[in-house]
Amino acid sequence: MNTWVYVDHFKGTALPASWEAIGVGKTLGTVKALVFGSGVEALAKTAFEYGADEVLLADDPALADYRAEAFAATLGKLAASGTPDLLLFPTTTRGRELAGMTAIDLKTGVMVDVIALEAADGKITVTRPIYAGKLLTKETCSSKPQIITLRGRAFPKPAQQAGKSGTLTKVSAAAGDFLTKVEGYTTAEGGVSLTDAGVIVSGGRGVSNNPALTPPAGLDEKQAEVWRAQQGFALVKDLASVLGAAVGASRAAVDAGYIPYPNQVGQTGKVVSPDVYIACGISGAIQHLAGMRTSKVIVAINKDAEAPIFKLARYGVVGDLFQILPALTAAFKKKLGK
Amino acid sequence: MKIVVCVKQVPDSAAKVVVENGKVSWGDAPLVINPWDEYAVEAALRQKEALGGSVTAITIGGEGSKDALKHALAMGADDAILISDPALVNMDTQATAQVLAAAIQKIGGVDMAFFGRQAIDGDAGLVPAQTARLLGWPALTLSSVIKVDGGSVKVERGIEEGRQIVTAKLPAVFSLTKDFGEPRYPSFMGIRKASRAAIPTWSLAELGIPAPVSVIAWPEIMNPPSREVTCEVISGGSPQEIAEALADKILAEKVL
Numbered sequence: 125m126n127t128w129v130y131v132d133h134f135k136g137t138a139l140p141a142s143w144e145a146i147g148v149g150k151t152l153g154t155v156k157a158l159v160f161g162s163g164v165e166a167l168a169k170t171a172f173e174y175g176a177d178e179v180l181l182a183d184d185p186a187l188a189d190y191r192a193e194a195f196a197a198t199l200g201k202l203a204a205s206g207t208p209d210l211l212l213f214p215t216t217t218r219g220r221e222l223a224g225m226t227a228i229d230l231k232t233g234v235m236v237d238v239i240a241l242e243a244a245d246g247k248i249t250v251t252r253p254i255y256a257g258k259l260l261t262k263e264t265c266s267s268k269p270q271i272i273t274l275r276g277r278a279f280p281k282p283a284q285q286a287g288k289s290g291t292l293t294k295v296s297a298a299a300g301d302f303l304t305k306v307e308g309y310t311t312a313e314g315g316v317s318l319t320d321a322g323v324i325v326s327g328g329r330g331v332s333n334n335p336a337l338t339p340p341a342g343l344d345e346k347q348a349e350v351w352r353a354q355q356g357f358a359l360v361k362d363l364a365s366v367l368g369a370a371v372g373a374s375r376a377a378v379d380a381g382y383i384p385y386p387n388q389v390g391q392t393g394k395v396v397s398p399d400v401y402i403a404c405g406i407s408g409a410i411q412h413l414a415g416m417r418t419s420k421v422i423v424a425i426n427k428d429a430e431a432p433i434f435k436l437a438r439y440g441v442v443g444d445l446f447q448i449l450p451a452l453t454a455a456f457k458k459k460l461g462k
Numbered sequence: 463m464k465i466v467v468c469v470k471q472v473p474d475s476a477a478k479v480v481v482e483n484g485k486v487s488w489g490d491a492p493l494v495i496n497p498w499d500e501y502a503v504e505a506a507l508r509q510k511e512a513l514g515g516s517v518t519a520i521t522i523g524g525e526g527s528k529d530a531l532k533h534a535l536a537m538g539a540d541d542a543i544l545i546s547d548p549a550l551v552n553m554d555t556q557a558t559a560q561v562l563a564a565a566i567q568k569i570g571g572v573d574m575a576f577f578g579r580q581a582i583d584g585d586a587g588l589v590p591a592q593t594a595r596l597l598g599w600p601a602l603t604l605s606s607v608i609k610v611d612g613g614s615v616k617v618e619r620g621i622e623e624g625r626q627i628v629t630a631k632l633p634a635v636f637s638l639t640k641d642f643g644e645p646r647y648p649s650f651m652g653i654r655k656a657s658r659a660a661i662p663t664w665s666l667a668e669l670g671i672p673a674p675v676s677v678i679a680w681p682e683i684m685n686p687p688s689r690e691v692t693c694e695v696i697s698g699g700s701p702q703e704i705a706e707a708l709a710d711k712i713l714a715e716k717v718l
Contacts, residue, residue, distance in 0.1 A: 191628075221601065223588070232554065420715075
């Protein structure tokens with residue numbers, strides 16, 4: 125099968141799911157990687173090292189920033205003349221949008237956020253979660269090319285083979301007067317991205333309940349609650365920092381103003397699948413469980429032994445997270461030699 | 463400012479959704495307006511309040527889908543249109559986008575079309591960008607801040623790395639994230655108005671398009687494999703003891 129893989133990146137740093145997609149493409153046949161940007165030839169080299177046979181490199185100042193219309197036009201132009209059987213995208217904000225637009229341009233469909241796939245006679249059947257993972261569906265696409273976005277961490281990342289090379293083909297960006305202009309960026313608070321994270325430490329409403337704390341004078345009740353929660357999240361962040369983990373949160377914690385929305389895990393937040401998910405003070409509403417139930421090892425720390433989160437947890441601690449978390453951080457520091 | 467907001471009726475996010483005899487069931491959980499679409503309605507109403515104009519809510523579905531439109535009306539939308547046709551079943555996202563794009567064109571003179579970022583049933587998140595592509599309008603997806611200035615708009619879009627600030631010319635398509643701000647509750651007066659509203663129904667013939675062809679099929683829908691876990695409760699005499707034991711257990715899983 126002739127597979128094209130879109131390499132998603134931000135300012136030259138690839139999102140790891142792009143390399144996972146090259147790995148999937150290689151199991152099906154030959155892979156052409158698409159690298160669009162400005163000054164991104166290094167990314168083409170890395171694509172070869174992850175297994176791409178050929179790279180189509182559109183290196184053009186007009187592609188310096190991701191813009192849906194400009195990128196879709198370039199991709200559509202290439203695909204119209206290159207006849208791929210299959211187009212793979214990582215399920216990232218850009219990958220999903222570009223896949224959708226490209227499907228319109230090529231008059232085909234998209235199978236989105238796929239977690240497993242099998243190919244027979246050039247036709248692919250995928251499995252993907254719906255209802256935030258409460259259900260799974262199989263999907264097929266009757267038109268060509270088949271377009272698929274792959275969920276990050278659902279497929280193994282191929283080993284990087286230093287120095288491996290392939291055919292580099294330079295292509296031009298689609299010309300045009302595109303309707304959008306990128307003015308700049310505001311960057312997220314540092315730290316590990318939730319969807320790529322191998323380990324996530326999450327906090328819920330319970331992180332605001334530390335009775336041992338006395339808020340500074342002059343705060344009203346709500347401000348005092350948020351202040352308490354921030355002290356609680358500081359403990360969550362300490363553990364995350366020792367483990368190199370991302371920080372997550374329940375919807376309740378986000379809605380209460382304890383932590384910004386980009387940290388929310390669940391049906392109306394991010395769906396995550398880390399190796400280890402440590403839930404602190406999260407009771408486990410069905411919407412939250414839907415967003416993290418495929419995590420490999422789930423650890424729950426909660427003072428309520430009846431909390432639904434314990435039904436998914438491999439390890440549980442029924443106790444006071446304000447005492448357990450600092451002790452756990454100290455224990456990992458010691459054991460991991462940090 | 464002529465504004466359209468596209469909404470969908472879905473099972474409540476708290477529903478326990480299962481497959482029974484090959485069919486999706488959500489028990490007696492209510493059907494509600496897609497939670498993301500409430501943010502889209504809110505964004506549409508705020509633009510109208512700032513700039514004047516009108517907000518029209520549209521959806522595709524059967525008679526029952528009118529409830530999602532009534533929610534939008536109760537929040538403050540001016541009018542609503544139900545797109546309904548026996549041919550509109552089992553649609554994939556590009557088919558849905560074709561219908562919505564045709565409806566937006568039929569409404570005519572639309573400056574801004576708002577969507578929730580995705581529907582919580584299918585979770586595809588493709589329809590806003592695909593509708594924009596069909597209309598030839600800029601797709602300003604995952605927007606959290608929207609500022610209109612004459613015929614231009616500036617948005618902040620949520621991306622993995624933070625936010626991207628983008629300007630574009632109107633008309634444009636927007637999809638909204640939760641960062642935009644909490645949607646308002648329907649007012650008592652709004653609910654009364656919505657209950658009395660006449661909601662016209664448009665068929666494919668009235669849209670002037672043939673039935674769109676879906677290319678994605680769903681041969682099988684399944685319950686996810688059950689997670690067979692027994693929770694091992696870690697206890698001990700002190701927090702330190704518990705933490706030591708828990709850290710050892712996690713390290714023994716060899717996933718760190």
